[in-house]
Amino acid sequence: xxxxxxxxxxxxxxxxxxxxxxxxxxxxxxxxxxxxxxxxxxxxxxxxxxxxxxxxxxxxxxxxxxxxxxxxxxxxxxxxxxxxxxxxxxxxxxxxxxxxxxxxxxxxxxxxxxxxxxxxxxxxxxxxxxxxxxxxxxxxxxxxxxxxxx
Amino acid sequence: xxxxxxxxxxxxxxxxxxxxxxxxxxxxxxxxxxxxxxxxxxxxxxxxxxxxxxxxxxxxxxxxxxxxxxxxxxxxxxxxxxxxxxxxxxxxxxxxxxxxxxxxxxxxxxxxxxxxxxxxxxxxxxxxxxxxxxxxxxxxxxxxxxxxxxxxxxxxxxxxxxxxxxxxxxxxxxxxxxxxxxxxxxxxxxxxxxxxxxxxxxxxxxxxx
Ligand SMILES: Nc1nc2c(ncn2[C@@H]2O[C@H](COP(=O)(O)OP(=O)(O)OP(=O)(O)O)[C@@H](O)[C@H]2O)c(=O)[nH]1
Ligand SMILES: [Mg+2]
Numbered sequence: 001x002x003x004x005x006x007x008x009x010x011x012x013x014x015x016x017x018x019x020x021x022x023x024x025x026x027x028x029x030x031x032x033x034x035x036x037x038x039x040x041x042x043x044x045x046x047x048x049x050x051x052x053x054x055x056x057x058x059x060x061x062x063x064x065x066x067x068x069x070x071x072x073x074x075x076x077x078x079x080x081x082x083x084x085x086x087x088x089x090x091x092x093x094x095x096x097x098x099x100x101x102x103x104x105x106x107x108x109x110x111x112x113x114x115x116x117x118x119x120x121x122x123x124x125x126x127x128x129x130x131x132x133x134x135x136x137x138x139x140x141x142x143x144x145x146x147x148x149x150x
Numbered sequence: 151x152x153x154x155x156x157x158x159x160x161x162x163x164x165x166x167x168x169x170x171x172x173x174x175x176x177x178x179x180x181x182x183x184x185x186x187x188x189x190x191x192x193x194x195x196x197x198x199x200x201x202x203x204x205x206x207x208x209x210x211x212x213x214x215x216x217x218x219x220x221x222x223x224x225x226x227x228x229x230x231x232x233x234x235x236x237x238x239x240x241x242x243x244x245x246x247x248x249x250x251x252x253x254x255x256x257x258x259x260x261x262x263x264x265x266x267x268x269x270x271x272x273x274x275x276x277x278x279x280x281x282x283x284x285x286x287x288x289x290x291x292x293x294x295x296x297x298x299x300x301x302x303x304x305x306x307x308x309x310x311x312x313x314x315x316x317x318x319x320x321x322x323x324x325x326x327x328x329x330x331x332x333x334x335x336x337x338x339x340x341x342x343x344x345x346x347x348x349x350x351x352x353x354x355x356x357x358x359x
Contacts, residue, residue, distance in 0.1 A: 001358065005159050040271035043162055043356055055358040057159045126330075129293055 002054045004070045004078075011067040011079050020069070020077055028076040035083040037124045039064045048078060086123040088130055089115070089146045097142035104134050123147070161193070161253045162356045163243055165232065165269040165277030167296055170262030172282040173306040175204045176339035177348070178257055182213040184349035185255065190357065193218040193246040193253045195239060197228060197261040204259060218253075220246055228261030229268075236273035243273075255357065265294025276356045278302040278348070287316045290325035297325070302351060303334045309341060 009016050023029050030048045038044055042058045056070070066082035092098035101119060105112055110130070111122040121130060127147050137143040166174045178194060185192050192214065196204040198221065205221035208214065220242040224231045231238050243256050258274060260267065269277040279300035281289050284307055290297055297303055303325055311318040318336070325334055333351060337344035353359045 003358070041275055042271075043275035045355060045358070057162075057358070059159050125298060129298065132293060 002052060002071070002078075004054055004056045005058065007058065007062050007064070008069040008072055010065070011069055013069075016069050016072065019072060020079070023077050030076060030078045031081045032070070032078055033081045033083055034064060036085055036122075039066075039082060054078070084149050086127075087113070087148045087150065088121040088123050088127050089148055090119045090121060090134075091117065091144050091146075092119075092137075093142050093144070097137060101134065101137060101143055104137075108133055120148075161243075161247050161256050162276075162352075163256045163258060163274045164352060164356060165258050165260065165274035166280060167232065167260040167263065167267050167269060167277060167300070168280035168304075169264065169282075169285060172262070172280045172285060173337075173339050174259050174262070174280050175207060177280055177304065177306065177337065177345075178208060178259060179211055179213060180337075180339050180342055180345045181257065181349055182208075182211075184345050188349060188353060188359075190353075191250070191252045191254045193220070193243075193250055193256045195220045195222060195242045195246070195256060195258045197222045197224045197231060197239065197259060199224055199226065199228065199261055218246065218250060224261045228263040229266070232258070232260045232273060233268055233270045236270045239273050255352070263296075265289070265292060265296050267296050268299050276301045276352070278304050280304040280306050282307040282310070283316050283318065283321065284310045284314045287321040287324070290321060290328050293328060298328060301333065301355070302348065303329060303332075304337055304348065305334065306337045306339055308336050308338045308343065 011020055020029055030050055032046050032048045032054060034046055042060060044056050046054050046056060064080055066080060068080040069077060070080060071078040090101060092101050105119060113120040131138055131145060138145060166177065168174055182192060194208060198204055200223055202221035205219050209216035209219050222231060222238050222242050239258055246256060247253055277300055279296040283305060308318060335344055335348050337348065
C-alpha cells in the first residue's frame with residue numbers, strides 16, 4: 001500500500017505543472033477521486049483509478065483539494081480529483097414558504113447557496129433524507145424540489 | 151515550505167459520539183486493553199458538561215496512565231465543541247501529543263447528546279456513533295445525522311435486547327438499510343463482546359495496520 005504523508009502542491013503550481021504535463025503525455029498521471037465529504041479528512045484510504053490503494057495521512061495543517069498532487073516521480077504522478085457536488089434545488093411557492101424553508105435550513109445546519117428565488121442545499125447523502133426533514137412543506141406543495149450535479 | 155520541513159503527521163484522532171448513557175465511556179474502557187494488545191500508544195480526551203466525571207472514571211480505572219487522559223468541559227452544548235467550534239478539543243489533543251510524542255491514537259469522547267450530533271473533520275479523522283439497544287429499536291429508523299453520517303455505527307448493550315423486548319436482528323437490518331451498507335458493529339461492553347471488531351476496524355481504516 002502506498003503511503004502519502006504530505007501534499008506536494010497543486011497541479012497548477014509552476015514547479016509541478018510542467019512535469020505533470022510531460023507525464024500526462026505518457027499517460028503516467030494517475031487520478032484518485034475523493035468524495036467531497038472526505039476532502040476534510042487528514043487520514044483516509046483511497047484507491048486510484050487504476051486500483052492502487054493509497055493510505056493518506058497528512059499533518060493537521062494540510063488539507064486535500066481538487067488538483068492536489070500526492071506523489072511525483074520520474075515515472076508517474078498521483079493527483080486528487082474532487083468528487084461531484086450534488087445540490088438539492090428547493091423552490092418555494094410563496095414568500096411565506098420561503099421564510100419557513102429558510103428557518104428550517106438554518107436549524108438543520110444545511111450548507112446552502114442562493115439562486116434567485118431558490119435555495120440550493122449541498123447534498124451529502126440521499127436527497128430523500130433531506131426532503132424528509134421538511135416533509136410538510138413538500139407534501140403541502142409549498143416547496144418543490146429537484147436534484148442537480150456540478 | 152518544502153516537504154522536508156513540514157509538520158510531522160500527528161496521531162490519528164477518532165471521535166466517539168452518541169446519546170447520553172449509550173456506553174461511550176464503557177466502550178473506551180474496553181478499547182484501552184484492546185489497543186494495548188495491538189501495541190498502539192493511546193491517549194484520551196473526554197467531554198463533559200461542567201465536570202470531568204468521565205475523565206476521572208477512566209483515570210481511576212487503572213487501565214491507562216492517568217496523565218494520558220484529558221478533560222474538556224463543554225459547557226451547556228456538547229455538539230458545539232465537537233462541530234461548530236472544536237478549538238478546545240483540538241487544543242486538548244494537541245497538548246496530549248506534545249506531552250506524549252509517541253501517541254498514535256487519540257480517542258475523543260463527546261458529551262452525551264441527541265441524534266443530530268456529528269463531529270467536525272477538523273477535529274477527528276474518523277468517528278463512531280454509539281447507540282444502545284435499550285434506547286429503542288426505532289432509533290436507526292429516525293434518520294438522525296449521527297446515525298447516518300458516522301464512519302462506524304456501534305449498537306451497544308446487546309445483552310439487554312431480551313430484557314427490553316428488542317428484536318436485535320431487525321434493529322441491525324434496519325440500521326444497515328438506513329446506512330446503505332456502511333460499517334456497523336454490535337457490542338456488549340459488560341461482557342466484552344464485539345470489541346475486537348471495533349478495534350480492528352480502527353486499525354485498518356485509520357491506522358492503516
Ligand atoms: N448491560 C449493559 N450495560 C452497559 C453496557 N455498556 C454500558 N453500560 C452501562 O450503561 C451506563 C452508561 O454507560 P457509560 O459508559 O457511562 O455511557 P456514556 O455514553 O459514556 O454516558 P455519558 O457520557 O453520560 O453520555 C453505565 O451504567 C454502564 O455500566 C453494555 O454493553 N451492557
Ligand atoms: Mg461518558
